[in-house]
Amino acid sequence: MxxxxxxxxxxxxxxxxxxxxxxxxxxxxxxxxxxxxxxxxxxxxxxxxxxxxxxxxxxxxxxxxxxxxxxxxxxxxxxxxxxxxxxxxxxxxxxxxxxxxxxxxxxxxxxxxxxxxxxxxxxxxxxxxxxxxxxxxxxxxxxxxxxxxxxxxxxxxxxxxxVPQKTMEASNKWIGIAYDPDRLVEMSTPIDISVPKFKHVDRQLVRAKRKLVIKGRAAQHRRTHVERVKNYQKQKRKIKDLYLKQKFQREDYFEQISGTVIRNYDYLFVESISADCSEGEFSIQDWHKLLAKLQYKSQWYSKKLVLIDMQEQTNPSTGKKSLELVEIGKQVLFE
Structure with missing residues:
Protein backbone atom coordinates (compact mmCIF):
# COMPACT_ATOMS: atom_id res chain seq x y z
CA MET A 1 0.00 0.00 0.00
CA VAL A 163 4.88 -0.02 2.54
CA PRO A 164 3.71 -3.58 3.31
CA GLN A 165 0.19 -4.00 4.63
CA LYS A 166 -0.07 -4.04 8.41
CA THR A 167 -2.34 -6.06 10.64
CA MET A 168 -3.54 -5.10 14.12
CA GLU A 169 -4.37 -7.39 17.00
CA ALA A 170 -7.94 -8.61 16.53
CA SER A 171 -10.49 -7.29 19.02
CA ASN A 172 -13.64 -8.88 17.51
CA LYS A 173 -15.56 -5.74 18.47
CA TRP A 174 -18.07 -3.88 16.30
CA ILE A 175 -19.33 -0.31 16.27
CA GLY A 176 -22.13 1.52 14.48
CA ILE A 177 -21.44 4.99 13.08
CA ALA A 178 -24.13 7.42 11.88
CA TYR A 179 -24.07 11.00 10.66
CA ASP A 180 -24.66 13.80 13.19
CA PRO A 181 -24.63 17.40 11.88
CA ASP A 182 -23.52 18.80 15.27
CA ARG A 183 -20.74 16.35 16.22
CA LEU A 184 -20.25 14.71 12.79
CA VAL A 185 -20.69 11.19 14.22
CA GLU A 186 -23.15 9.37 16.42
CA MET A 187 -21.81 6.03 17.61
CA SER A 188 -23.35 2.99 19.21
CA THR A 189 -20.40 3.01 21.63
CA PRO A 190 -19.40 6.60 22.48
CA ILE A 191 -15.71 7.51 22.19
CA ASP A 192 -14.00 10.29 24.12
CA ILE A 193 -13.05 12.80 21.42
CA SER A 194 -13.85 16.47 21.97
CA VAL A 195 -15.21 18.55 19.09
CA PRO A 196 -12.84 21.40 18.09
CA LYS A 197 -13.81 24.93 19.12
CA PHE A 198 -14.84 26.15 15.70
CA LYS A 199 -16.87 29.03 17.13
CA HIS A 200 -13.75 30.59 18.63
CA VAL A 201 -12.09 30.74 15.21
CA ASP A 202 -15.37 31.99 13.70
CA ARG A 203 -15.35 34.93 16.10
CA GLN A 204 -11.73 35.66 15.21
CA LEU A 205 -12.68 35.62 11.53
CA VAL A 206 -15.53 38.07 12.06
CA ARG A 207 -13.21 40.51 13.85
CA ALA A 208 -10.45 40.07 11.26
CA LYS A 209 -12.84 40.72 8.37
CA ARG A 210 -14.20 43.81 10.11
CA LYS A 211 -10.65 45.16 10.50
CA LEU A 212 -9.96 44.42 6.83
CA VAL A 213 -12.98 46.49 5.77
CA ILE A 214 -11.83 49.38 7.96
CA LYS A 215 -8.31 49.27 6.52
CA GLY A 216 -9.74 49.13 3.01
CA ARG A 217 -11.88 52.19 3.62
CA ALA A 218 -8.89 54.04 5.03
CA ALA A 219 -6.89 53.21 1.90
CA GLN A 220 -9.78 54.37 -0.27
CA HIS A 221 -9.96 57.62 1.70
CA ARG A 222 -6.23 58.18 1.05
CA ARG A 223 -6.83 57.24 -2.62
CA THR A 224 -4.26 54.47 -2.38
CA HIS A 225 -4.66 51.08 -4.05
CA VAL A 226 -4.94 48.26 -1.49
CA GLU A 227 -2.19 46.29 -3.26
CA ARG A 228 0.29 48.92 -2.03
CA VAL A 229 -1.08 49.16 1.54
CA LYS A 230 1.03 46.92 3.78
CA ASN A 231 -1.31 46.80 6.77
CA TYR A 232 -4.21 45.82 4.46
CA GLN A 233 -2.19 42.96 2.93
CA LYS A 234 -1.05 41.88 6.40
CA GLN A 235 -4.64 41.73 7.62
CA LYS A 236 -5.67 39.85 4.48
CA ARG A 237 -3.00 37.27 5.22
CA LYS A 238 -4.31 36.86 8.78
CA ILE A 239 -7.73 35.99 7.38
CA LYS A 240 -6.21 33.37 5.08
CA ASP A 241 -4.35 31.86 8.05
CA LEU A 242 -7.57 31.65 10.05
CA TYR A 243 -9.33 29.83 7.22
CA LEU A 244 -6.37 27.47 7.04
CA LYS A 245 -6.61 26.91 10.80
CA GLN A 246 -10.26 25.95 10.40
CA LYS A 247 -9.31 23.45 7.71
CA PHE A 248 -6.58 21.90 9.87
CA GLN A 249 -8.97 21.67 12.84
CA ARG A 250 -11.44 19.66 10.80
CA GLU A 251 -8.78 17.40 9.29
CA ASP A 252 -7.31 16.69 12.72
CA TYR A 253 -10.78 15.86 14.05
CA PHE A 254 -11.35 13.43 11.16
CA GLU A 255 -7.99 11.79 11.84
CA GLN A 256 -8.75 11.38 15.56
CA ILE A 257 -12.12 9.77 14.90
CA SER A 258 -10.96 7.42 12.15
CA GLY A 259 -7.76 6.46 13.99
CA THR A 260 -9.55 5.68 17.26
CA VAL A 261 -12.23 3.60 15.55
CA ILE A 262 -9.77 1.61 13.45
CA ARG A 263 -7.53 0.85 16.44
CA ASN A 264 -10.32 -0.39 18.70
CA TYR A 265 -12.86 -2.09 16.42
CA ASP A 266 -12.70 -4.80 13.77
CA TYR A 267 -16.18 -4.34 12.28
CA LEU A 268 -17.50 -0.93 11.25
CA PHE A 269 -21.15 -0.44 10.28
CA VAL A 270 -21.36 3.01 8.75
CA GLU A 271 -24.33 5.00 7.51
CA SER A 272 -24.38 5.63 3.75
CA ILE A 273 -26.04 8.92 2.75
CA SER A 274 -25.80 11.12 -0.33
CA ALA A 275 -28.26 14.01 0.10
CA ASP A 276 -27.14 17.09 2.03
CA CYS A 277 -29.66 17.54 4.85
CA SER A 278 -27.39 19.16 7.43
CA GLU A 279 -28.06 22.35 9.33
CA GLY A 280 -25.32 22.03 11.93
CA GLU A 281 -21.57 22.46 12.24
CA PHE A 282 -20.65 19.61 9.89
CA SER A 283 -21.87 19.24 6.32
CA ILE A 284 -22.39 16.11 4.28
CA GLN A 285 -19.06 16.85 2.56
CA ASP A 286 -17.33 16.51 5.94
CA TRP A 287 -19.07 13.19 6.42
CA HIS A 288 -17.84 11.92 3.04
CA LYS A 289 -14.28 12.95 3.93
CA LEU A 290 -14.48 10.96 7.15
CA LEU A 291 -15.99 8.02 5.29
CA ALA A 292 -13.10 8.09 2.79
CA LYS A 293 -10.59 7.93 5.67
CA LEU A 294 -12.43 5.03 7.27
CA GLN A 295 -12.49 3.16 3.97
CA TYR A 296 -8.79 3.37 3.15
CA LYS A 297 -7.68 2.82 6.76
CA SER A 298 -9.89 -0.26 7.03
CA GLN A 299 -8.14 -1.61 3.93
CA TRP A 300 -4.73 -0.78 5.37
CA TYR A 301 -5.30 -2.70 8.59
CA SER A 302 -7.63 -5.49 7.34
CA LYS A 303 -10.80 -4.23 9.03
CA LYS A 304 -14.34 -4.90 7.81
CA LEU A 305 -16.46 -1.88 6.81
CA VAL A 306 -20.13 -2.27 5.87
CA LEU A 307 -22.24 0.61 4.52
CA ILE A 308 -25.87 0.68 5.71
CA ASP A 309 -28.67 2.87 4.37
CA MET A 310 -30.30 4.38 7.48
CA GLN A 311 -31.92 7.42 5.87
CA GLU A 312 -35.44 6.00 6.07
CA GLN A 313 -34.92 4.40 9.47
CA THR A 314 -35.33 7.35 11.83
CA ASN A 315 -37.26 7.71 15.05
CA PRO A 316 -40.21 10.06 14.25
CA SER A 317 -40.36 11.38 17.82
CA THR A 318 -36.68 12.28 18.20
CA GLY A 319 -35.64 12.50 14.56
CA LYS A 320 -32.52 10.44 15.35
CA LYS A 321 -31.34 7.35 13.55
CA SER A 322 -31.49 4.03 15.35
CA LEU A 323 -28.07 2.45 15.63
CA GLU A 324 -29.81 -0.85 16.36
CA LEU A 325 -29.85 -1.22 12.58
CA VAL A 326 -26.27 -2.38 12.96
CA GLU A 327 -27.80 -5.80 13.47
CA ILE A 328 -28.78 -5.70 9.78
CA GLY A 329 -25.17 -5.05 8.83
CA LYS A 330 -23.97 -7.82 11.11
CA GLN A 331 -26.25 -10.27 9.35
CA VAL A 332 -24.97 -9.09 5.96
CA LEU A 333 -21.37 -9.46 7.08
CA PHE A 334 -21.54 -12.79 8.87
CA GLU A 335 -23.80 -14.49 6.32
Whole structure:
Protein backbone atom coordinates (compact mmCIF):
# COMPACT_ATOMS: atom_id res chain seq x y z
CA MET A 1 0.00 0.00 0.00
CA UNK A 2 1.02 3.64 -0.40
CA UNK A 3 1.55 5.88 2.59
CA UNK A 4 2.74 9.49 2.80
CA UNK A 5 5.12 10.95 5.41
CA UNK A 6 5.18 14.73 5.67
CA UNK A 7 8.10 16.62 7.24
CA UNK A 8 9.26 20.20 7.64
CA UNK A 9 12.43 21.12 5.74
CA UNK A 10 14.78 24.05 6.26
CA UNK A 11 16.49 25.03 2.98
CA UNK A 12 19.26 27.61 2.84
CA UNK A 13 18.80 30.94 1.03
CA UNK A 14 20.18 29.54 -2.24
CA UNK A 15 18.11 26.38 -1.92
CA UNK A 16 14.97 28.46 -1.28
CA UNK A 17 15.67 30.43 -4.45
CA UNK A 18 16.02 27.20 -6.45
CA UNK A 19 12.82 25.72 -5.00
CA UNK A 20 10.87 28.91 -5.73
CA UNK A 21 12.27 28.88 -9.27
CA UNK A 22 11.09 25.28 -9.67
CA UNK A 23 7.60 26.23 -8.42
CA UNK A 24 7.50 28.96 -11.05
CA UNK A 25 8.66 26.71 -13.89
CA UNK A 26 6.13 24.02 -12.97
CA UNK A 27 3.38 26.64 -12.81
CA UNK A 28 4.52 28.09 -16.16
CA UNK A 29 4.52 24.64 -17.81
CA UNK A 30 1.08 23.76 -16.47
CA UNK A 31 -0.47 27.06 -17.55
CA UNK A 32 1.21 27.05 -20.96
CA UNK A 33 0.01 23.53 -21.75
CA UNK A 34 -3.47 24.34 -20.46
CA UNK A 35 -3.80 27.45 -22.65
CA UNK A 36 -2.56 25.58 -25.72
CA UNK A 37 -4.96 22.67 -25.18
CA UNK A 38 -7.85 25.00 -24.43
CA UNK A 39 -7.28 26.93 -27.68
CA UNK A 40 -6.97 23.71 -29.70
CA UNK A 41 -10.10 22.27 -28.08
CA UNK A 42 -12.18 25.35 -28.95
CA UNK A 43 -11.22 24.92 -32.61
CA UNK A 44 -11.38 21.14 -33.04
CA UNK A 45 -13.30 19.85 -29.97
CA UNK A 46 -10.32 17.55 -29.35
CA UNK A 47 -7.35 17.63 -26.98
CA UNK A 48 -3.87 18.06 -28.47
CA UNK A 49 -1.31 16.02 -26.52
CA UNK A 50 1.64 16.71 -28.84
CA UNK A 51 2.91 19.71 -26.85
CA UNK A 52 5.11 18.44 -23.98
CA UNK A 53 7.54 19.95 -21.47
CA UNK A 54 10.41 18.62 -23.57
CA UNK A 55 9.23 20.62 -26.58
CA UNK A 56 8.73 23.70 -24.40
CA UNK A 57 12.40 23.61 -23.35
CA UNK A 58 13.45 24.40 -26.92
CA UNK A 59 11.42 27.61 -26.87
CA UNK A 60 12.04 28.45 -23.20
CA UNK A 61 15.61 27.41 -22.21
CA UNK A 62 15.15 28.45 -18.55
CA UNK A 63 13.06 25.30 -18.05
CA UNK A 64 16.26 23.24 -18.38
CA UNK A 65 17.54 24.61 -15.06
CA UNK A 66 14.94 22.76 -12.95
CA UNK A 67 14.02 19.13 -12.36
CA UNK A 68 12.61 17.62 -15.57
CA UNK A 69 10.52 15.13 -13.56
CA UNK A 70 8.73 18.04 -11.89
CA UNK A 71 7.72 19.38 -15.31
CA UNK A 72 6.65 15.91 -16.46
CA UNK A 73 4.46 15.53 -13.36
CA UNK A 74 2.88 18.91 -14.12
CA UNK A 75 1.82 17.52 -17.50
CA UNK A 76 0.47 14.34 -15.85
CA UNK A 77 -1.53 16.43 -13.38
CA UNK A 78 -3.04 18.39 -16.26
CA UNK A 79 -3.92 15.16 -18.08
CA UNK A 80 -5.63 13.91 -14.92
CA UNK A 81 -7.55 17.18 -14.60
CA UNK A 82 -8.86 16.84 -18.16
CA UNK A 83 -9.90 13.22 -17.57
CA UNK A 84 -11.81 14.24 -14.45
CA UNK A 85 -13.49 17.03 -16.41
CA UNK A 86 -14.63 14.82 -19.29
CA UNK A 87 -15.92 12.17 -16.86
CA UNK A 88 -17.93 14.79 -14.99
CA UNK A 89 -15.97 14.51 -11.74
CA UNK A 90 -14.59 18.07 -11.76
CA UNK A 91 -14.90 21.44 -13.45
CA UNK A 92 -12.70 22.60 -16.33
CA UNK A 93 -9.00 22.91 -15.32
CA UNK A 94 -7.99 26.33 -14.05
CA UNK A 95 -4.74 28.25 -14.35
CA UNK A 96 -2.33 28.11 -11.43
CA UNK A 97 -1.92 31.40 -9.57
CA UNK A 98 1.38 32.85 -8.41
CA UNK A 99 -0.38 34.48 -5.44
CA UNK A 100 -1.70 31.22 -4.00
CA UNK A 101 -0.79 30.47 -0.39
CA UNK A 102 0.62 27.07 -1.31
CA UNK A 103 3.07 26.30 -4.11
CA UNK A 104 4.33 22.79 -4.83
CA UNK A 105 5.92 20.38 -7.26
CA UNK A 106 6.32 16.59 -7.36
CA UNK A 107 9.38 14.61 -8.39
CA UNK A 108 10.04 10.86 -8.60
CA UNK A 109 12.62 8.64 -7.01
CA UNK A 110 14.70 7.02 -9.75
CA UNK A 111 17.40 4.62 -8.57
CA UNK A 112 17.89 6.31 -5.23
CA UNK A 113 17.80 9.97 -6.27
CA UNK A 114 15.65 10.71 -3.19
CA UNK A 115 16.93 9.52 0.17
CA UNK A 116 17.34 10.58 3.80
CA UNK A 117 20.75 10.78 5.45
CA UNK A 118 20.67 11.58 9.17
CA UNK A 119 19.07 15.06 9.40
CA UNK A 120 19.22 15.81 5.66
CA UNK A 121 17.29 14.83 2.53
CA UNK A 122 18.60 14.57 -1.02
CA UNK A 123 16.37 15.75 -3.87
CA UNK A 124 16.94 15.33 -7.64
CA UNK A 125 18.73 18.14 -9.51
CA UNK A 126 19.75 19.76 -6.21
CA UNK A 127 23.42 19.18 -5.42
CA UNK A 128 23.32 20.09 -1.72
CA UNK A 129 21.18 18.18 0.76
CA UNK A 130 18.37 20.03 2.57
CA UNK A 131 18.05 19.92 6.35
CA UNK A 132 14.90 18.06 7.43
CA UNK A 133 13.08 17.54 10.71
CA UNK A 134 12.18 13.85 10.44
CA UNK A 135 10.06 13.52 13.58
CA UNK A 136 9.27 9.87 12.80
CA UNK A 137 10.98 7.17 10.75
CA UNK A 138 9.72 6.51 7.25
CA UNK A 139 8.65 3.04 6.17
CA UNK A 140 9.05 1.12 2.94
CA UNK A 141 10.46 2.41 -0.34
CA UNK A 142 10.24 6.06 -1.41
CA UNK A 143 8.41 6.42 -4.72
CA UNK A 144 8.02 10.19 -5.01
CA UNK A 145 8.42 13.44 -3.11
CA UNK A 146 6.16 16.50 -3.14
CA UNK A 147 7.86 19.72 -2.03
CA UNK A 148 5.47 22.47 -0.95
CA UNK A 149 5.78 25.93 0.56
CA UNK A 150 3.47 28.28 2.39
CA UNK A 151 3.95 31.90 1.31
CA UNK A 152 7.39 30.75 0.06
CA UNK A 153 8.51 30.96 3.69
CA UNK A 154 7.68 27.60 5.31
CA UNK A 155 8.77 24.53 3.32
CA UNK A 156 7.61 20.93 3.59
CA UNK A 157 8.27 17.61 1.88
CA UNK A 158 5.78 14.75 1.60
CA UNK A 159 7.35 11.38 0.83
CA UNK A 160 5.07 8.84 -0.82
CA UNK A 161 6.29 5.37 0.20
CA UNK A 162 5.28 1.86 -0.73
CA VAL A 163 4.88 -0.02 2.54
CA PRO A 164 3.71 -3.58 3.31
CA GLN A 165 0.19 -4.00 4.63
CA LYS A 166 -0.07 -4.04 8.41
CA THR A 167 -2.34 -6.06 10.64
CA MET A 168 -3.54 -5.10 14.12
CA GLU A 169 -4.37 -7.39 17.00
CA ALA A 170 -7.94 -8.61 16.53
CA SER A 171 -10.49 -7.29 19.02
CA ASN A 172 -13.64 -8.88 17.51
CA LYS A 173 -15.56 -5.74 18.47
CA TRP A 174 -18.07 -3.88 16.30
CA ILE A 175 -19.33 -0.31 16.27
CA GLY A 176 -22.13 1.52 14.48
CA ILE A 177 -21.44 4.99 13.08
CA ALA A 178 -24.13 7.42 11.88
CA TYR A 179 -24.07 11.00 10.66
CA ASP A 180 -24.66 13.80 13.19
CA PRO A 181 -24.63 17.40 11.88
CA ASP A 182 -23.52 18.80 15.27
CA ARG A 183 -20.74 16.35 16.22
CA LEU A 184 -20.25 14.71 12.79
CA VAL A 185 -20.69 11.19 14.22
CA GLU A 186 -23.15 9.37 16.42
CA MET A 187 -21.81 6.03 17.61
CA SER A 188 -23.35 2.99 19.21
CA THR A 189 -20.40 3.01 21.63
CA PRO A 190 -19.40 6.60 22.48
CA ILE A 191 -15.71 7.51 22.19
CA ASP A 192 -14.00 10.29 24.12
CA ILE A 193 -13.05 12.80 21.42
CA SER A 194 -13.85 16.47 21.97
CA VAL A 195 -15.21 18.55 19.09
CA PRO A 196 -12.84 21.40 18.09
CA LYS A 197 -13.81 24.93 19.12
CA PHE A 198 -14.84 26.15 15.70
CA LYS A 199 -16.87 29.03 17.13
CA HIS A 200 -13.75 30.59 18.63
CA VAL A 201 -12.09 30.74 15.21
CA ASP A 202 -15.37 31.99 13.70
CA ARG A 203 -15.35 34.93 16.10
CA GLN A 204 -11.73 35.66 15.21
CA LEU A 205 -12.68 35.62 11.53
CA VAL A 206 -15.53 38.07 12.06
CA ARG A 207 -13.21 40.51 13.85
CA ALA A 208 -10.45 40.07 11.26
CA LYS A 209 -12.84 40.72 8.37
CA ARG A 210 -14.20 43.81 10.11
CA LYS A 211 -10.65 45.16 10.50
CA LEU A 212 -9.96 44.42 6.83
CA VAL A 213 -12.98 46.49 5.77
CA ILE A 214 -11.83 49.38 7.96
CA LYS A 215 -8.31 49.27 6.52
CA GLY A 216 -9.74 49.13 3.01
CA ARG A 217 -11.88 52.19 3.62
CA ALA A 218 -8.89 54.04 5.03
CA ALA A 219 -6.89 53.21 1.90
CA GLN A 220 -9.78 54.37 -0.27
CA HIS A 221 -9.96 57.62 1.70
CA ARG A 222 -6.23 58.18 1.05
CA ARG A 223 -6.83 57.24 -2.62
CA THR A 224 -4.26 54.47 -2.38
CA HIS A 225 -4.66 51.08 -4.05
CA VAL A 226 -4.94 48.26 -1.49
CA GLU A 227 -2.19 46.29 -3.26
CA ARG A 228 0.29 48.92 -2.03
CA VAL A 229 -1.08 49.16 1.54
CA LYS A 230 1.03 46.92 3.78
CA ASN A 231 -1.31 46.80 6.77
CA TYR A 232 -4.21 45.82 4.46
CA GLN A 233 -2.19 42.96 2.93
CA LYS A 234 -1.05 41.88 6.40
CA GLN A 235 -4.64 41.73 7.62
CA LYS A 236 -5.67 39.85 4.48
CA ARG A 237 -3.00 37.27 5.22
CA LYS A 238 -4.31 36.86 8.78
CA ILE A 239 -7.73 35.99 7.38
CA LYS A 240 -6.21 33.37 5.08
CA ASP A 241 -4.35 31.86 8.05
CA LEU A 242 -7.57 31.65 10.05
CA TYR A 243 -9.33 29.83 7.22
CA LEU A 244 -6.37 27.47 7.04
CA LYS A 245 -6.61 26.91 10.80
CA GLN A 246 -10.26 25.95 10.40
CA LYS A 247 -9.31 23.45 7.71
CA PHE A 248 -6.58 21.90 9.87
CA GLN A 249 -8.97 21.67 12.84
CA ARG A 250 -11.44 19.66 10.80
CA GLU A 251 -8.78 17.40 9.29
CA ASP A 252 -7.31 16.69 12.72
CA TYR A 253 -10.78 15.86 14.05
CA PHE A 254 -11.35 13.43 11.16
CA GLU A 255 -7.99 11.79 11.84
CA GLN A 256 -8.75 11.38 15.56
CA ILE A 257 -12.12 9.77 14.90
CA SER A 258 -10.96 7.42 12.15
CA GLY A 259 -7.76 6.46 13.99
CA THR A 260 -9.55 5.68 17.26
CA VAL A 261 -12.23 3.60 15.55
CA ILE A 262 -9.77 1.61 13.45
CA ARG A 263 -7.53 0.85 16.44
CA ASN A 264 -10.32 -0.39 18.70
CA TYR A 265 -12.86 -2.09 16.42
CA ASP A 266 -12.70 -4.80 13.77
CA TYR A 267 -16.18 -4.34 12.28
CA LEU A 268 -17.50 -0.93 11.25
CA PHE A 269 -21.15 -0.44 10.28
CA VAL A 270 -21.36 3.01 8.75
CA GLU A 271 -24.33 5.00 7.51
CA SER A 272 -24.38 5.63 3.75
CA ILE A 273 -26.04 8.92 2.75
CA SER A 274 -25.80 11.12 -0.33
CA ALA A 275 -28.26 14.01 0.10
CA ASP A 276 -27.14 17.09 2.03
CA CYS A 277 -29.66 17.54 4.85
CA SER A 278 -27.39 19.16 7.43
CA GLU A 279 -28.06 22.35 9.33
CA GLY A 280 -25.32 22.03 11.93
CA GLU A 281 -21.57 22.46 12.24
CA PHE A 282 -20.65 19.61 9.89
CA SER A 283 -21.87 19.24 6.32
CA ILE A 284 -22.39 16.11 4.28
CA GLN A 285 -19.06 16.85 2.56
CA ASP A 286 -17.33 16.51 5.94
CA TRP A 287 -19.07 13.19 6.42
CA HIS A 288 -17.84 11.92 3.04
CA LYS A 289 -14.28 12.95 3.93
CA LEU A 290 -14.48 10.96 7.15
CA LEU A 291 -15.99 8.02 5.29
CA ALA A 292 -13.10 8.09 2.79
CA LYS A 293 -10.59 7.93 5.67
CA LEU A 294 -12.43 5.03 7.27
CA GLN A 295 -12.49 3.16 3.97
CA TYR A 296 -8.79 3.37 3.15
CA LYS A 297 -7.68 2.82 6.76
CA SER A 298 -9.89 -0.26 7.03
CA GLN A 299 -8.14 -1.61 3.93
CA TRP A 300 -4.73 -0.78 5.37
CA TYR A 301 -5.30 -2.70 8.59
CA SER A 302 -7.63 -5.49 7.34
CA LYS A 303 -10.80 -4.23 9.03
CA LYS A 304 -14.34 -4.90 7.81
CA LEU A 305 -16.46 -1.88 6.81
CA VAL A 306 -20.13 -2.27 5.87
CA LEU A 307 -22.24 0.61 4.52
CA ILE A 308 -25.87 0.68 5.71
CA ASP A 309 -28.67 2.87 4.37
CA MET A 310 -30.30 4.38 7.48
CA GLN A 311 -31.92 7.42 5.87
CA GLU A 312 -35.44 6.00 6.07
CA GLN A 313 -34.92 4.40 9.47
CA THR A 314 -35.33 7.35 11.83
CA ASN A 315 -37.26 7.71 15.05
CA PRO A 316 -40.21 10.06 14.25
CA SER A 317 -40.36 11.38 17.82
CA THR A 318 -36.68 12.28 18.20
CA GLY A 319 -35.64 12.50 14.56
CA LYS A 320 -32.52 10.44 15.35
CA LYS A 321 -31.34 7.35 13.55
CA SER A 322 -31.49 4.03 15.35
CA LEU A 323 -28.07 2.45 15.63
CA GLU A 324 -29.81 -0.85 16.36
CA LEU A 325 -29.85 -1.22 12.58
CA VAL A 326 -26.27 -2.38 12.96
CA GLU A 327 -27.80 -5.80 13.47
CA ILE A 328 -28.78 -5.70 9.78
CA GLY A 329 -25.17 -5.05 8.83
CA LYS A 330 -23.97 -7.82 11.11
CA GLN A 331 -26.25 -10.27 9.35
CA VAL A 332 -24.97 -9.09 5.96
CA LEU A 333 -21.37 -9.46 7.08
CA PHE A 334 -21.54 -12.79 8.87
CA GLU A 335 -23.80 -14.49 6.32
Missing amino acids: LKAFKFRIYPTASQKQWLIQTFGCVRFTYNHLLKARQAYYLETKEIDYTLTPASLKKQYPFLKEVDSLALANAQLNLDRAFRNYFKGRASFPKLKNKKSIWQSYTTNNQKGTIYLEETYIKLPKLKEKIRIHAHRPIEGTIRSATISSRYNELFYVSLLCE
